[in-house]
Amino acid sequence: MxxxxxxxxxxxxxxxxxHQRPGALEQMATLCGAPVDAFTDAYWASRPPYDAAQQTAAAYWTTVLRKLSRPVATDTIEQLRLADIDSWSxxxxxxxxxxxxxxxxxxxxxxxxxxxxxxxxxxxxxxxxxxxxxxxxxxxxxxxxxxxxxxxxxxxxxxxxxxxxxxxxxxxxxxxxxxxxxxxxxxxxxxxxxxxxxxxxxxxxxx
Structure with a gap:
């Protein structure tokens, strides 16, 4: 009605x-020392809970880094978080x-x-x-x-x-x-x- x-x-x-700034995923992959294709897969596969507030930013990036078998460091997480925000600005x-x-x-x-x-x-x-x-x-x-x-x-x-x-x-x-x-x-x-x-x-x- x-x-x-x-x-x-x-x-x-x-x-x-x-949409996301061209080259942003490559930049973030470099920040954590991961191959671009693997990073892209981990970035998007882990995204839905982050979008829906079921994960914090720190938890999301920890999930991504662990999928990539990369070190989970606070400084890296913050660099990735800020680069990600900028890429969608x-x-x-x-x-x-x-x-x-x-x-x-x-x-x-x-x-x-x-x-x-x-x-x-x-x-x-x-x-x-x-x-x-x-x-x-x-x-x-x-x-x-x-x-x-x-x-x-x-x-x-x-x-x-x-x-x-x-x-x-x-x-x-x-x-x-x-x-x-x-x-x-x-x-x-x-x-x-x-x-x-x-x-x-x-x-x-x-x-």
Whole structure:
């Protein structure tokens, strides 16, 4: 059941923010003296519990280093943690401007899979996020997409109905999960198709 509200719920990475900086995984592999391919496998395989706040940063990096049979040193963990945060720090200024411009036509919120310490750094670097109607980071809400709990969090926090939302994400599994919950959804590929989809979904502008 819809309450006739219009809430555009954005993913972060791959939509508003850019994907991981090219060369970042190679840099982190060098920091711990591991082959790039092995490091990449350990980095991603160990990620879901970290994203969903089931592991601290220290526990995540300890897991990665042990999978690689590398020494678990506090200094190395901190170097890796900071390099990792920096690698996910870029935004697409055009999309940021568009997101902000929507706020006179709709409620605007964000739902991102991002560890808690990354979220803190991102909020500090991007103060415009504090002006959105709601911001949900997986490391803070303890649920990561495509887990339905992540979407339920936004529905509950905004006191809305699933049909009130247009969810925007660049990953098909997340789009399908939102649709299964009853949300409208758009698979992001570029800014122009996104603006067209949102214009079609929102009520016409007042004359």
């Amino acid at each position: 819809s309450t006739d509200r219009r809430i555009v719920l954005f993913d972060l990475f791959g939509v508003v923010a850019r 870029r935004v697409d200024d055009r999309v940021v401007a568009y997101v902000q411009s929507l706020r006179d036509r709709a409620e605007v919120a964000l739902l991102s899979n991002i560890p808690s310490d990354h979220a803190d750094a991102f909020l500090a670097a991007q103060p415009w996020l504090q002006h959105l109607d709601h911001v949900a980071f997986s490391g803070k809400i303890k649920a990561a997409k495509p887990d339905p709990a992540a979407f339920h969090h936004c529905v509950t926090a905004l006191r809305a109905a699933p049909a009130d939302f247009l969810f925007v994400d660049d990953r098909e599994e997340n789009v399908r999960a939102a649709q299964a919950l009853g949300m409208n959804a758009h698979l992001f590929t570029a800014l122009h198709p996104l603006t067209a989809a949102i214009d079609a979904w929102l009520p016409p502008r007042a004359a």
